[in-house]
Amino acid sequence: MTLQGWMQIALYGAVVLALVKPLGGYMTRVFNGERTLLSPVIVPIERGLYRLSGIEARQEQGWLGYAGAMVVFNGLGFVLLYALLRLQAGLPLNPAGQAAVAPDLAFNTATSFVTNTNWQSYGGETTLSYLSQMLGLTVQNFVSAGSGMAVAVALIRGFGR
Known part of the structure; x- marks a missing residue:
């Protein structure tokens, strides 16, 4: 493998490692129903879809x-x-x-x-x-x-x- 190939692999690994903490934290907040940076945009759309589907957002599904x-x-x-x-x-x-x-x-x-x-x-x-x-x-x-x-x-x- 060439030096450029090894550098690309190293760069890819570094990007993945750098994204672990912020994306992991974001996913944790989303899955726990907490507010995120995208909440002002996504939550109204989500509420509208829930209303159309007849879903109660706070009720757990069995x-x-x-x-x-x-x-x-x-x-x-x-x-x-x-x-x-x-x-x-x-x-x-x-x-x-x-x-x-x-x-x-x-x-x-x-x-x-x-x-x-x-x-x-x-x-x-x-x-x-x-x-x-x-x-x-x-x-x-x-x-x-x-x-x-x-x-x-x-x-x-x-x-x-």
């Missing part, structure tokens, strides 16, 4: 409701990603004219990305349209990690009682 919400959320993510992959031939942002993904491959890919294992058994740009990659895989990469963090926080809260 494990059964939480588990059900996670199953429904990830189940809907799976169904939407599977449908996107199966219907990509007729959807926009498909300039290469990619055909619909085969049922077994669409199932495998949707399951993989919803569970955040991201096992790819296809040829990327030679199989998936831009829309499938952007709206399907990228969104699932984000929300599957977020739902995993939500489960971890719920477990920590549950065991911390």
Whole structure:
């Protein structure tokens, strides 16, 4: 490896170490429901979404409701990603004219990305349209990690009682 490569690794490590304390503290405040720098912007949006959803923000959710919400959320993510992959031939942002993904491959890919294992058994740009990659895989990469963090926080809260 070159000197430049080692320097990049060292710089990356230094940036990660420098961000541990401020980001960790921020995440702790968010998960504990404390005020943060972004609260004036985020809290009104959050309250509006809670009001639309009929959720009482101060009421704790039981494990059964939480588990059900996670199953429904990830189940809907799976169904939407599977449908996107199966219907990509007729959807926009498909300039290469990619055909619909085969049922077994669409199932495998949707399951993989919803569970955040991201096992790819296809040829990327030679199989998936831009829309499938952007709206399907990228969104699932984000929300599957977020739902995993939500489960971890719920477990920590549950065991911390």
